[in-house]
Amino acid sequence: MSAGAAGPLREAPAWGRLQAHFAEVRKHHLRDLFAEDKARGERLVADGAGLFLDFSKNRVTDETVMLLGELARERGVEERREAMFRGEHINVSEDRAVLHVALRMPRERSLIADGVDVVKEVHETLDRMGAFCERVRDGEWRGHTGKAIRNVVNIGIGGSDLGPVMAYEALRHYSRREMTFRFVSNIDGTDFVEATRDLDPQETLFIVSSKTFTTLETMTNARSARDWSLAGLGGEEEAVAKHFVAVSTNADAVTEFGIDTDNMFGFWDWVGGRYSMDSAIGLSTMIAVGPDRFGELLAGFHAMDEHFRTAPFEANLPVILGLLTVWYVEFFGTRTQAVLPYDQYLKRFPAYLQQLTMESNGKHVTLAGDRVDYATGPVYWGEPGTNGQHSFYQLIHQGTEIIPADFIGFTHPLNPLGEHHDLLTANVFAQTEALAFGKTAEQVAAEGTPDQLVPHRVFEGNRPSNTLLLEQLTPYALGSLVALYEHSVFVQGTVWSINSFDQWGVELGKVLAKKVASQLGSDTEPAQDHDSSTNALIGRYRAARR
Numbered sequence: 179m180s181a182g183a184a185g186p187l188r189e190a191p192a193w194g195r196l197q198a199h200f201a202e203v204r205k206h207h208l209r210d211l212f213a214e215d216k217a218r219g220e221r222l223v224a225d226g227a228g229l230f231l232d233f234s235k236n237r238v239t240d241e242t243v244m245l246l247g248e249l250a251r252e253r254g255v256e257e258r259r260e261a262m263f264r265g266e267h268i269n270v271s272e273d274r275a276v277l278h279v280a281l282r283m284p285r286e287r288s289l290i291a292d293g294v295d296v297v298k299e300v301h302e303t304l305d306r307m308g309a310f311c312e313r314v315r316d317g318e319w320r321g322h323t324g325k326a327i328r329n330v331v332n333i334g335i336g337g338s339d340l341g342p343v344m345a346y347e348a349l350r351h352y353s354r355r356e357m358t359f360r361f362v363s364n365i366d367g368t369d370f371v372e373a374t375r376d377l378d379p380q381e382t383l384f385i386v387s388s389k390t391f392t393t394l395e396t397m398t399n400a401r402s403a404r405d406w407s408l409a410g411l412g413g414e415e416e417a418v419a420k421h422f423v424a425v426s427t428n429a430d431a432v433t434e435f436g437i438d439t440d441n442m443f444g445f446w447d448w449v450g451g452r453y454s455m456d457s458a459i460g461l462s463t464m465i466a467v468g469p470d471r472f473g474e475l476l477a478g479f480h481a482m483d484e485h486f487r488t489a490p491f492e493a494n495l496p497v498i499l500g501l502l503t504v505w506y507v508e509f510f511g512t513r514t515q516a517v518l519p520y521d522q523y524l525k526r527f528p529a530y531l532q533q534l535t536m537e538s539n540g541k542h543v544t545l546a547g548d549r550v551d552y553a554t555g556p557v558y559w560g561e562p563g564t565n566g567q568h569s570f571y572q573l574i575h576q577g578t579e580i581i582p583a584d585f586i587g588f589t590h591p592l593n594p595l596g597e598h599h600d601l602l603t604a605n606v607f608a609q610t611e612a613l614a615f616g617k618t619a620e621q622v623a624a625e626g627t628p629d630q631l632v633p634h635r636v637f638e639g640n641r642p643s644n645t646l647l648l649e650q651l652t653p654y655a656l657g658s659l660v661a662l663y664e665h666s667v668f669v670q671g672t673v674w675s676i677n678s679f680d681q682w683g684v685e686l687g688k689v690l691a692k693k694v695a696s697q698l699g700s701d702t703e704p705a706q707d708h709d710s711s712t713n714a715l716i717g718r719y720r721a722a723r724r
């Protein structure tokens with residue numbers, strides 16, 4: 179079977195078997211599944227690349243796991259995975275290879291894609307990045323007035339922002355504490371103004387991160403940054419050279435902006451924005467934690483890539499995670515997936531995952547261009563625990579929807595402090611236990627609860643969760659965790675036969691605002707060439723601004 183050539187999903191033999199199987203499984207409560215099978219909690223687990231997954235608290239049996247594996251095989255997950263690793267153009271709508279896995283291949287590897295050894299190019303860029311980062315970190319790279327760089331501001335949006343900011347926050351423990359890192363993404367001027375208000379332009383380096391170097395938000399912020407720098411550096415144009423570097427695939431646009439290509443770090447069209455935090459887009463991360471730690475991050479990514487490529491489906495973490503999502507979306511009709519990291523450093527991880535998952539699998543046509551007749555990517559969302567427990571967990575426990583949840587915990591804290599870590603981890607285990615097993619009316623009544631309150635205090639349970647347990651939030655662990663979700667997205671997208679690597683919905687937003695912007699700012703009355711609502715809103719705004 180050629181990659182992506184799977185037939186209609188509902189006609190897959192395993193799909194029919196899963197449907198019949200679902201009719202049976204849905205009747206079972208997790209309480210019974212655990213009571214009938216004492217080894218369940220030790221059997222329905224998998225580990226790899228430093229990550230342990232307990233998926234026993236899901237609404238599945240061994241047969242479910244086997245059938246989902248069959249479905250994955252029938253849908254061509256193995257073939258498509260190999261095609262991705264070989265550098266074939268599996269991103270069919272953009273006719274591109276999808277090779278983020280090459281970004282973390284070790285130096286001694288080689289991968290020829292479209293006639294070029296991409297691993298060699300990756301390492302050439304990593305070496306240049308490393309040399310530059312060391313100069314900045316050592317204070318050797320001086321600003322225009324001779325001062326060392328103390329502040330780094332990454333300007334980018336979407337894939338050129340969410341990865342860097344998430345990684346910086348996640349790895350803050352390892353970061354150069356005397357330096358300040360800021361991230362400007364929004365075209366709302368507040369973002370830039372607040373990010374720079376207490377910074378000295380003489381000590382500030384801007385990294386303009388944009389694959390295309392044409393994105394409205396980023397280019398607008400970059401121009402404001404240049405004005406801000408020039409104003410603070412005496413207005414000499416050559417000052418820009420010492421305070422701006424670019425990360426992009428568009429050398430012409432970088433030059434036109436006034437950044438010397440010597441100060442540009444490139445990447446390639448086969449790196450999607452949301453898959454780029456381990457490319458040169460991670461320059462701010464590398465300045466923060468240093469090239470060696472960045473190398474550990476890449477090693478974690480690579481370890482998960484290898485696990486994904488080689489582990490049998492039944493023991494393959496991204497395959498299991500991706501297939502469980504398919505199982506809930508298609509058969510239980512769930513529409514959202516919570517991700518709940520019990521680590522404060524991972525506070526931006528859910529936001530990062532939102533882009534990775536929803537921009538990848540928020541699609542309604544198949545690779546062949548037909549409208550799907552099944553649901554695709556769910557909404558991913560979340561907040562760090564335990565904070566979320568004091569707000570939205572109510573709905574996960576007692577709402578009318580089933581919300582599968584991934585709990586992420588670590589055995590070793592980065593900041594040991596009294597009992598904090600045991601208490602934090604106790605909450606992970608207690609929450610998943612409560613979600614799975616709930617509390618019956620009899621149990622509630624036996625606690626002496628007045629009759630009229632019993633229904634309010636019953637927890638039905640039977641709510642699914644995964645527990646991901648890692649040793650410590652190291653750069654390696656972060657890489658492995660991100661790659662886990664990248665490949666889980668791949669598995670889902672392949673089963674659904676959609677292209678997880680294009681983003682036409684996001685492209686639309688990039689052009690829509692341009693016309694309206696010219697109408698908001700024009701001196702003459704603009705043509706009323708929108709619908710009545712949009713025309714009236716433009717008129718109201720113009721009147722208010724007059």
Ligand code: G6Q
Pocket residue numbers: 335336337338387388389390391392393396450451452453537681684
């Ligand atoms: C990512 C998306 C999108 C993109 C931004 C920024 O997969 O395509 O989020 O990263 O729109 O694009 P540039 O890097 O080209 O500025």
